[in-house]
Amino acid sequence: MKFLGLVLCLFITGVVGSYAQDSGPKEWTPWVAVEGDWVKFAVITSFEEPPEKLAKKDLKQLRVGCLIAGRLTGEIPPELKGVKTFRVLYTEYGEFNRDGFFRESSIEVPHLSKAQYIPQVGISRKATQFDLSEASKPITELEMTTTVPTILSELGVSPFKTKIRGRQYWVGADWRRKGKTVEIKIRDYRPNVPATPTPSPTP
Secondary structure, three states: OHHHHHHHHHHHHHHHHHHHHHOOOOOOOOOEEOOOOOEEEEEEEEEOOOHHHHOOOOHHHOEEEEEEEEEEOOOOOHHHOOOOEEEEEOOOOOOEEEOOOEEEOEEEEEOOOOOEEEEEEEEEEEOOHHHHHHOOOOOEEEEEEEOOOHHHHOOOOOOEEEEEEEEEEEEOEEEEEEOOEEEEEEOOOOOOOOOOOOOOOOO
């Protein structure tokens, strides 16, 4: 009987220890630059005004559209063991429409052991001189693939493919962790713009 009690005690201790180990830090860790390619982001920009009108307008009146796409490989660094949720922050770019009714500055995706695409987000922001200078360069045509839910793919619905014209920039990111949540903050696509990590939008 004492032996069974000892076994039960050790089992409970192991479970509690394992839970504590996987729960992660209780407070936000310092921001750290993303290293490796476990998460990648690309920003595709295009002016909301046609090229012939850009030169006729004041820079302060111009806006540029930013389509932000991301991808998680499923293979995360050891420091992120036990993570359940990734919260992607778009605070460097602004807010985006969510279902046409709400304005959001972040999006959450679950951690999966396989590669997955982060939902695309479109944000309109004020143009800068850098954007205006880039407007004279050739535009790249890209093909974007939008995945469909598993239940639809089982019914034979194929991923949606759309062609997008714009300028593509690969951008870096910073991350921090609290418990089982990791926040990923995307950096600005323009050069010489320092990263300014901001607090989480939610506790």
